[in-house]
Structures are given as C-alpha cells and as structure tokens.
Amino acid sequence: MSLGLYLHRDSPVHTASAGAKMAGLLGAGLGLLLFPSPPVLGTALAATLGLFALARIHPRELAPMARLLAWMLVPLFLLHGWLAGWDTAVQTVLRLALLLLLATLVSLTTRASDQLETLQRALRPLARFGVSPARLSLMLSLTLRFIPLMATWVREVREAQSVRGLERDPLALLVPLLVKTLRTADALAEAIDARCFDSEDPS
Template sequence: MISLTSPIKTKAHGWPAGAKLAALCVSTVALFYVQNAAIHAVIFAGILTLYALPGRAFFMAGLRALRLLWPFIVVVAIWHLWTGEVALGAAVILRMMSAVALANLVTMTTLLSDMIDVVRTITRPLTRFGLRPNILELAIALVIRLTPVLVEKGSLLSQSWRARSCQPSGWRIILPFTVLALDDADQVAEALRARGGFDALEDI
C-alpha cells in the first residue's frame, strides 16, 4: 500500500504513531471548546509554524492539502455572512482548517502501516463481539489512500471542462466523476477478489 507519508524527514517521523493519534484526538476535541475566533487564529498560525519548520517543500505540501477545503470554507462563509454571525463563522472556518491541518500533519509524518498497527491494537478486544479488525484496517487504508486520488481526478475533470468551455464546470462533472469513482471501486473489488477476498487477509 502506498503511503501518504512525506519523504521529507522531520523529528515527528520518529514519534510513536499511537501517541500522535492520541494527541490528534485530544487536540481536535479541545478545538471545539474554543469559541473565540482570535484564539483560533493564533492556534492556526501555530500549526502553520509547525508546517514551516521542516522547510519550504514540507510547508507547501501541507498548504496543498488545506487548499481542498475551499468549497467548504465558501459555503460556511456565505451562510454566516447571510445570518450576520461573522465572528462565529470565522471561528468555525479556522477550527475546521486547524483540525484538518493537524490530521494532515499526523498523516504526513506517520507511516500508514504504523497507523494500521494502532487500529489493530485498539480493535483487537472487539473480536469477541464478531468484529474483524482486518476489514476495518483495510477500509481505513483505502480511504486514506483513495481520497486524494479521487480529489486529483475531480480536479483533472474540472480542468478538462474549463479547457473546452467558458462556463464553470459546477454540477456538470458530477456524473463523470461518479463514473470514475465507481470504476475505481470496481477495480479495487476485482483486485481483492483476485487475492482471495477478505478471507485472505487473515493470513497477513
């Protein structure tokens, strides 16, 4: 499985995956207890500083991940401008950006295999209730790996539309994007079946 770990090594690469994921959970929960937009701005600035410490390449890679949030930022901003709750909207947007930035920071500095090992350890006691941890592990790995692939394909579809039309793509690429996503899902399913399906994961 291809990992999304950054090839640019940082000190955080050597930290235990469990500790980083636990810190991420605690930090994300703490963000929801902060309501002041100014404090959120300071927190987000601090997170950007963490991105900048390893160098320009690492920083720009982090910003590219955050760029994917712009549709949600636009929707939240328009809604809160409409309702007149500008300060609340700013807090919501900054909270969302900080949470995603922290999650992406963990992803960039942690091997996918290490994160899967943490999930395996946490879910092992649930096997007595019929849960199959290997299926959950594979599902998490597929989501982490395929989400940026689908985002990239959506971006290429949008660029192709703009190259052929003066109108914005908007809803017009939803159908071809859905077809691409279903085709990818079908290929993954075929690959799993060719390797014995979920039962083959028991031997891993």
C-alpha cells in the same frame, strides 16, 4: 491503485510514532470541539502551520489541497454565516479546516502500513463485541487519507484540463473527479473482498 501519499522527509514529525500522531490528532479534535474560542483557534492554527514547517512540507505541495478545501469550506461558510451568524461561521469553518489539515499532516508523514497496524492494535479490544478491528482500521485509515488523495486528483485533473484549455470550466474538473472517485471506490471494494474482511477477524 495506490494510496501512498507518504512524503519522505528527514523530520521529527516523520520519525514520531504513528500512535503518537494519531493520539495527537484525536486530542486536537477534542480540544477544538470543547474549546472553540478565538485564542484557542489562533493558537491551534499557528501550531498546525508550525508542524507543517517542522515536517519540511513546502506550501507548494499543499496548494492542491488548499484549493479543494476552498471548494468545500467557502459554501459551508456562506451557508453557516447566513443561518447562524458570521462569527459562528468563522469558528466552525476554521475548526473544520484545522482538523482536515492535521489529518492531512498525519497522512503525509505516516506510512499507510504503520497507520493500519497502529489502528488495528488500538481497536483490538472491540473484537469481543463483534467488531472487526481489521475492517474498522482500514476504514479509519482511508478516511485520514481521503482529503490529500482528493487534492492529488484535483491537481492531476487540472493539469490535464489546462492542456486542453478547459481549466476554467467547472464541469471539466468535476466530471473526471467523480469518475476517479467511483473507480477508486470499486478498487477499494475489490481489495477489501480480496483481503476477506467480511470473514471473521482472526485477531
């Protein structure tokens, strides 16, 4: 099983350190949480699209993720609009979409090993409180990579089902996607056991 979603490009975003990108993601999340006004959201959207362009990631490469986001966010938008009003729904969904896009950008421009090393180093002080930096850093790194990984699965399944003429059948997409997710979860559990994350962290 490979979680290597890194896209090699010669860009300033790729050469930036993993720590800087993760700190930027954290700062963006806090900013969107504290200042959800339309001007801030509009500026954040423009900046996010600009970062993808700066990273030389073509919109075509984001199409599978865009479809996945639509499946996730459209029902949320409709439910939130019905319960809390459409203005609030737009702000909520746009904030979530921006965070997912930025997390995807970090995943696509940062090697998994660099993410793990940076997170484990940042979380090392928590070891004195009984928290395993290795385990927690792996969890956070996998969380960052989950959305683009799911988007890759959606593209693979859609391509396979289109050959069979089933591209318009939702079940033909959802069932294989669920199977892939469960298999990946099993593989991750085996990998974690193999790396002995249940034992005391040596750091």
